[in-house]
Amino acid sequence: MDRKIVLPGEKIADGRINAPNTFSDGTATYAAVIGMMDEENRYVPLENRYKPVVGDVVVGMVTDVRHAGYEVDLNLPEGGFIPTRDIRLTLQLGDFVICKIKSVNEVGDVDLGEVRRLPKGKIIEFPSAKVPRLIGRKSSMLNLLKDYSGGEIMVGNNGYVWMSERCDMPLLLKTIKVIERKAHKSGLTDEIANMLKQEKGERPQTVQGEEYV
Amino acid sequence: MSDSKGTVPLMINGKRTDGREVEDLRNLRIEVGIIPEADGSAYVEWGGNKIVCGVYGPRECIPRHDASPYHSIVKCRYMMSPFASLEEHSRSGPSRRSTELSKVIREVFENVVIAEKFPNTQIDIYIDVLQADGGTRTASITAATVALANAGIPMKDMVASVAVGKAGDTLVLDLNKAEDNFGQSDMPMAMSQKDKKLLLLQMDGLLTKEEVIEMVGMAERGCEKVNAIQTSALKRFYEKGEDETVKW
Numbered sequence: 360m361d362r363k364i365v366l367p368g369e370k371i372a373d374g375r376i377n378a379p380n381t382f383s384d385g386t387a388t389y390a391a392v393i394g395m396m397d398e399e400n401r402y403v404p405l406e407n408r409y410k411p412v413v414g415d416v417v418v419g420m421v422t423d424v425r426h427a428g429y430e431v432d433l434n435l436p437e438g439g440f441i442p443t444r445d446i447r448l449t450l451q452l453g454d455f456v457i458c459k460i461k462s463v464n465e466v467g468d469v470d471l472g473e474v475r476r477l478p479k480g481k482i483i484e485f486p487s488a489k490v491p492r493l494i495g496r497k498s499s500m501l502n503l504l505k506d507y508s509g510g511e512i513m514v515g516n517n518g519y520v521w522m523s524e525r526c527d528m529p530l531l532l533k534t535i536k537v538i539e540r541k542a543h544k545s546g547l548t549d550e551i552a553n554m555l556k557q558e559k560g561e562r563p564q565t566v567q568g569e570e571y572v
Numbered sequence: 573m574s575d576s577k578g579t580v581p582l583m584i585n586g587k588r589t590d591g592r593e594v595e596d597l598r599n600l601r602i603e604v605g606i607i608p609e610a611d612g613s614a615y616v617e618w619g620g621n622k623i624v625c626g627v628y629g630p631r632e633c634i635p636r637h638d639a640s641p642y643h644s645i646v647k648c649r650y651m652m653s654p655f656a657s658l659e660e661h662s663r664s665g666p667s668r669r670s671t672e673l674s675k676v677i678r679e680v681f682e683n684v685v686i687a688e689k690f691p692n693t694q695i696d697i698y699i700d701v702l703q704a705d706g707g708t709r710t711a712s713i714t715a716a717t718v719a720l721a722n723a724g725i726p727m728k729d730m731v732a733s734v735a736v737g738k739a740g741d742t743l744v745l746d747l748n749k750a751e752d753n754f755g756q757s758d759m760p761m762a763m764s765q766k767d768k769k770l771l772l773l774q775m776d777g778l779l780t781k782e783e784v785i786e787m788v789g790m791a792e793r794g795c796e797k798v799n800a801i802q803t804s805a806l807k808r809f810y811e812k813g814e815d816e817t818v819k820w
Contacts, residue, residue: 364807367721368729368766380726382686389766391686391726393806405810406612406724408630410689436631436693466641466691488724543810 365390371402380404409487411463418515421454439469480523487518489542507555583740597746602805612723616715620705625715627723630693643687648678648697657704680771686726706749733762734794736787745794761791
């Protein structure tokens with residue numbers, strides 16, 4: 360295997376490179392979190408803490424309803440804020456929302472915009488460093504999951520994954536667990552596709568959505 | 573002290589009480605990610621020590637007046653369980669000793685964690701000693717480093733820690749409980765592995781200048797061995813998903 364795990368403080372390149380989760384002393388760049396070097400010798404973090412960036416799509420849950428707006432849990436130290444004057448819909452405590460980060464200030468307070476309320480469902484936590492693998496190239500992995508689970512899935516950059524109550528939850532949760540564990544493996548989408556095919560063959564075919572209509 | 577009072581001999585024919593050479597470590601085993609609910613965790617068995625460490629954060633700083641808008645606050649709570657060792661710790665909870673250890677461990681990690689990225693937050697390090705056998709502070713630092721790496725908290729360096737001491741008139745590496753309690757001197761040290769910075773140095777007993785210089789060298793070699801085990805534990809954990817056959 361050419362994959363090489365790098366630990367915090369390990370040198371990843373000569374000279375200064377401006378990349379997240381690294382730091383530099385001027386002559387070389389070092390890893391700040393545990394990561395690995397991929398085929399093109401680029402540093403890919405394996406663990407990280409989500410850092411909000413303007414324009415990111417995030418999934419969250421309304422945790423507080425106030426006069427001026429809504430507080431949203433985003434898997435961050437502090438919740439995000441949706442000002443009431445910016446939106447037309449009324450939210451309730453416990454509603455799931457998908458929104459865009461409108462601004463982040465220097466101490467990490469997040470303002471949200473472009474809010475959409477999500478229907479009934481479930482939110483799970485997924486490591487934000489591995490979110491790109493859950494979406495896949497051109498959403499290939501996400502589409503695969505949607506096809507097999509029979510429901511809608513939304514993935515936020517913050518690591519929260521919303522799935523509609525129409526989804527085949529046990530199958531989906533198991534699959535996501537596998538993706539999380541094998542996130543650094545190449546050819547993951549094909550492997551998951553095979554696995555899901557096998558799984559669907561062994562289980563009785565369920566007609567999705569029927570009981571909800 | 574052992575020799576003058578004629579109690580337990582700590583060195584017999586150049587070997588130590590547990591049969592080790594002077595620069596041998598006790599058996600060290602590290603497991604990563606044993607607490608799924610924590611952001612990062614580690615379990616360390618080092619000789620008779622058994623230590624669990626969980627790391628949480630960066631999360632909202634409580635109480636709020638501790639928070640700084642410039643950096644994250646590192647907090648550490650070291651605790652020995654009431655059944656951790658034979659005599660001293662009859663009950664759990666904060667004591668003079670655990671407060672001191674919490675402080676020195678916190679100060680080690682304040683030097684390596686890149687805290688400026690997370691203003692108004694705190695990073696919690698919880699260390700629980702299930703069984704103590706001398707050198708719990710060094711084992712705790714070793715465990716906490718691995719747990720912080722597992723949590724994905726940015727760090728400038730990995731930290732390894734080991735104690736060096738003097739028992740039976742000989743300088744020895746990684747003291748066990750007998751050498752710690754009945755030996756002449758004990759000097760726990762923690763070192764960052766890239767920069768070789770000394771992040772913790774405490775001393776108990778009497779030593780000459782030459783002895784201290786030699787002991788720092790011994791600790792450096794000891795820390796490299798400890799770091800090799802930390803590294804292999806983390807690599808084992810992160811490479812695990814690769815070849816594993818998935819069971820549905």
